[in-house]
Amino acid sequence: MSNVPGGRARPESAARGGALLSGEGRRDPEVVDEAVFRVLEACPAGRVVAYGTVAAWLGLSNARRAAAAMRRAPEGIPWWRHVRTDGGLIPELLGRARRHWEDEGTPYGERGVREAAFWHPDSLEWSTLRDRIAQLEAIDAGEMGADETDAGETASNVTAASEATEEPRC
Numbered sequence: 001m002s003n004v005p006g007g008r009a010r011p012e013s014a015a016r017g018g019a020l021l022s023g024e025g026r027r028d029p030e031v032v033d034e035a036v037f038r039v040l041e042a043c044p045a046g047r048v049v050a051y052g053t054v055a056a057w058l059g060l061s062n063a064r065r066a067a068a069a070m071r072r073a074p075e076g077i078p079w080w081r082h083v084r085t086d087g088g089l090i091p092e093l094l095g096r097a098r099r100h101w102e103d104e105g106t107p108y109g110e111r112g113v114r115e116a117a118f119w120h121p122d123s124l125e126w127s128t129l130r131d132r133i134a135q136l137e138a139i140d141a142g143e144m145g146a147d148e149t150d151a152g153e154t155a156s157n158v159t160a161a162s163e164a165t166e167e168p169r170c
Helices: 031-040 051-058 063-072 091-104 123-141 155-165
Strands: none
Touching: 031 051, 031 063, 031 123, 051 063
């Protein structure tokens, strides 16, 4: 594991320069948003990931880009799994997040989640996440065939469809 801003660790494959998003993807705000959402969807219940960690994994310039995506998050994105490096959230969200953390068994305290709650993907989780981001970029580039996705289908719809066929995470 390798440290990223804020002392969080990321998988070695990311540390070796393997950002999940290509340079092209990082230039498209919609692709960046969708990539952030896919990371949060992949984060297991009871775990959280820091804005800066998501930014580092995706190859973004700073944590603010990952945090900004949350202003545009559609219904169903587990926003409470995306926290500051210290495990906290803004006061307006902290109370609502605590209810979700309690439901998911996320270890938390007065000011936010505890260090034990931070997600450190194993190699299988990292590989799955890399595949999900690659799929997103392929959809954006129009590289998928008509049999793989309808022209009018959005990346979010594809994500929802793929989740329906995946086994639930523990």
